[in-house]
Amino acid sequence: MSIDIETARRVAKLARIKVEDDALPALAGEFNHILGFIEQLNEVDVDDVEPMTSVTPMRLKRREDVVTDGDQQAAVLSNAPDAREGFFAVPKVVE
Template sequence: MSIDIDTARRVAHLARIAVQEDDLPALAQELSGILTFMEQLNEVDVTGIEPMTGVTPMRLKRRADVVTDGEMQDRILANAPDAREGFFAVPKVVE
């Protein structure tokens, strides 16, 4: 499978990474190279094999559905690039 420039542009957008138009051909080529390496997986007979979800056969633990912490708004906002009036601030998203 080789990735063309349009696909590279689409993948970059899906990943929310700005890529300059001039850089797309090189990116497409690089991604194609990596995907070619992955094509080896097609040689494996995987008939009847379940995709692995967890490597250790253990049941996830459950806990009571109760509030165990909170009241730490200042600490949660402490690292925000832009926090105002107790909220994370972002550019306007609705007109």
């Protein structure tokens, strides 16, 4: 797969990144370089490799799952810039 200048322009627009026209060929080249690396990774045979989350076999520390009331409403709301009726008050963002 090859990225042309128009595709690079579209990706920059979608990412809301201002890219000058003279920088688009370099950006397209970078995209092509990244895609080439991804194609190399796709060629690696990983059929017999188990998925792992760490290079060392470690187990996460476990804690007892206990339900608590919390009862910290006043302390939590003291951090709010605007609290009303026991809730955080935020500006309306959807009309």
